[in-house]
Amino acid sequence: MPYWEIFAPENAFTPSEREQLSEAITSLYVDIVDVPKFYVVVLFKDMPASSMYVGGKANDNFVRIRVDHIARNGGTAEERALFMSIIEDKLAPFIKERGRDWEIHIDETPLDLWRTQGLIPPPALSDMEKLWAKENRPIPYEVAAS
Structure with missing residues (x-):
């Protein structure tokens, strides 16, 4: 699951812009x-004026994005750099092109520390994961013994 937390000044995004940005993020994955699709979760956190500080100074023009990757991890350095570049392109109309300061980072969580609806997610690209994608929801199944 990619889980995004977007810390932004209050009223930085309208409800329509939040939906557009969430759809852009979802399309990445x-x-x-x-x-x-349902693996992708985006949480907007509105930050009141003078609650975000950068370098010890209040910055009411700053957007901070924290991302957790669980469903897919790793990749080569080149693949990660390309993905970060694609992310920056998707974010640009909502952040960079509006003259906002921003920062983003991605953490990767081990798969064995993830459950959805109490279920162990199926292996990546497996028939069961494809069914989950088609139905856009988790479906109970028997987990193979290891």
């Missing part, structure tokens, strides 16, 4: 990484 569905089109490029091939995960089910």
Whole structure:
């Protein structure tokens, strides 16, 4: 699951812009990484004036993005650099092109520390994960003994 937290000044994004940005983020993972849509979660956190400080100074023009990757991890340094470049392109109309300061980082969580609806997600690109993607929801199944 990619889980995004976007810390931004209050009223930085309208409800429509939040939906557009969430759809752009979701498309990254569905089109490029091939995960089910429902794996992608985006949480907007509105930050009141003078609550974000950068370098010890209040910055009411700053957007901070924290991302957790679980469903897919790793890749080569080149693949990660390309993915970060694609992310920057998707974010640009909502952040960079509006003259905002921003920062983003991605953490990777081990797969064995993830459950959805109490279920162990199926292996990447397996028939069961493809069914989950088609149905856009987790479906109970028998986990193979290891």
